[in-house]
Amino acid sequence: MSRTDLSEDEALRRMYRTTAEQERTFEQKLPELLELGRTYLRVETGFLTEISDDTQEIVDAVGDHEKLQAGRSCPLSKAYCRRTIDMDRALTVQNASVEGWENDAAYEEFGLEAYIGAKVVVNREVYGTFCFADSEERDRPFSEAEETFVELMAQWVGYELFQTRATERMQRQRDELEEFTRVVSHDIRNPLGILDGYLRLAEETGDPEHFRRCRDAVDRMETLIDDLLFLAREGKTIGEREAVDLGELVRTCWSVVNGESATLAVDTDRTVMGDWSRLQQVFENLFRNAIEHAGPEVTVRVGDLDDGSGIYVEDDGPGIPAEDADRVFDDGYTTDEDGTGLGLTIIQQVVSAHGWEISVTEGTDGGARFEIVGVDPVDD
Known part of the structure; x- marks a missing residue:
C-alpha cells in the first residue's frame, strides 16, 4: 500500500494493533507508529520530542529532514513545538508561509510548511510533543480525523512513558527492599545469636559477665534498628x-x-x-x-x-x-x-x-x- 492510499480506518486499525502488542517494548513500537503516521498523513517526517530547560530534543524520528533526526536539539524558542504545548488540541499548519509563520524563528530554522503536532503529557506534566511535518505545503487543511489520530498517538506515548517510569520506580523500590531485607536478616541475626548463646551460659552459671554480653548484643540491635528506620523513613529526604x-x-x-x-x-x-x-x-x-x-x-x-x-x-x-x-x-x-x-x-x-x-x-x-x-x- 502506498503512502497516498492508506485510509483512516486502516490507519486506526494499524495503530491499535501496534499499541496493543504486549511482547514489544515502547522503543520497538515507536518508529513503527511514526512511520504509520507519516504514511497516513502523507508528510515528509514524523518525530517525538522531549522538552526540558527550554530545549527541545528529538527522541526518535523517521524521514530525511536533516534537522529532524534523533538526538538533534534546539532552543524551544526556535521550535514549532513551543506553540504545540500551549494547545489543548493538536496544532496544525497547512501553509506556514501564508499563515503568519514566515518571520518566525521556527520557520527560519526548519523551513517546514506543513505541521501537525500534539503535546505529550506524563503524570500531568508536559513531556514533549508528537509531531508530523513537511517542507512542502499541503493542498488541503488537516482534517478532524487526522487531528484526532495524532492526539490519540500522543496520548498513547504519554501513557507508555508513564508506565515505563512507574515500572522503573517499582523495580528500584524492589531492589531497595531486597537490599534492606538482606541487611536486616544478616546484621540482626548476629547479635541474636550472641544473645541466645550468652543467655544459655547465664542460665547455667549465673555469671554477671554473661548478662553484660547480652546487654551489649541488645544495644547493638537497638542501634541497628535505629539506623535502619532512619534509612527507611528519612535517609533520602530532607x-x-x-x-x-x-x-x-x-x-x-x-x-x-x-x-x-x-x-x-x-x-x-x-x-x-x-x-x-x-x-x-x-x-x-x-x-x-x-x-x-x-x-x-x-x-x-x-x-x-x-x-x-x-x-x-x-x-x-x-x-x-x-x-x-x-x-x-x-x-x-x-x-x-x-x-x-x-x-x-x-x-x-x-x-x-x-x-x-x-x-x-x-x-x-x-x-x-x-x-x-x-x-x-x-x-x-
Whole structure:
C-alpha cells in the first residue's frame, strides 16, 4: 500500500494493533507508529520530542529532514513545538508561509510548511510533543480525523512513558527492599545469636559477665534498628532548608558524641542552606566513625577545601585502605565486628539529598578524609 492510499480506518486499525502488542517494548513500537503516521498523513517526517530547560530534543524520528533526526536539539524558542504545548488540541499548519509563520524563528530554522503536532503529557506534566511535518505545503487543511489520530498517538506515548517510569520506580523500590531485607536478616541475626548463646551460659552459671554480653548484643540491635528506620523513613529526604552555621553545627554534634579524650579542630566559618537535623546525622556519624576506627584519642579536623568547593572531615587515625575506598558507603560494609555498616550509608544519602557529593581519600596525617563538595556558602 502506498503512502497516498492508506485510509483512516486502516490507519486506526494499524495503530491499535501496534499499541496493543504486549511482547514489544515502547522503543520497538515507536518508529513503527511514526512511520504509520507519516504514511497516513502523507508528510515528509514524523518525530517525538522531549522538552526540558527550554530545549527541545528529538527522541526518535523517521524521514530525511536533516534537522529532524534523533538526538538533534534546539532552543524551544526556535521550535514549532513551543506553540504545540500551549494547545489543548493538536496544532496544525497547512501553509506556514501564508499563515503568519514566515518571520518566525521556527520557520527560519526548519523551513517546514506543513505541521501537525500534539503535546505529550506524563503524570500531568508536559513531556514533549508528537509531531508530523513537511517542507512542502499541503493542498488541503488537516482534517478532524487526522487531528484526532495524532492526539490519540500522543496520548498513547504519554501513557507508555508513564508506565515505563512507574515500572522503573517499582523495580528500584524492589531492589531497595531486597537490599534492606538482606541487611536486616544478616546484621540482626548476629547479635541474636550472641544473645541466645550468652543467655544459655547465664542460665547455667549465673555469671554477671554473661548478662553484660547480652546487654551489649541488645544495644547493638537497638542501634541497628535505629539506623535502619532512619534509612527507611528519612535517609533520602530532607526537610525545610535553613541557614546553617557549620562551625556551630559540628561543635554541637561533637558534644553529643562520646569522645572525652578526642580532640576537635574547626577551621570553617561557612554558612550553608541545609536541613539542620539531617546534617546533624551526617557529622555525628562521621565523628563516631573516626573515634571507633582511629581510637579514643583521635584528633578530628573540619575545614574548608582549598578550592572553596566544599568542606572536609579528617582524622589522624590509620585511614582507609585504598582497595576499600569505593566500598565504604555500601549498605552493611564495616570493618568493625560490632558496627552496623549503615552509618556511612546514611551519610551518603543525606549528603545526596542536599544535592552534594561525598568521597573518601587519605587525610593530611594519613587518616581518613571525607570531602563533601557542592556545599556553596550562603552569600552575606
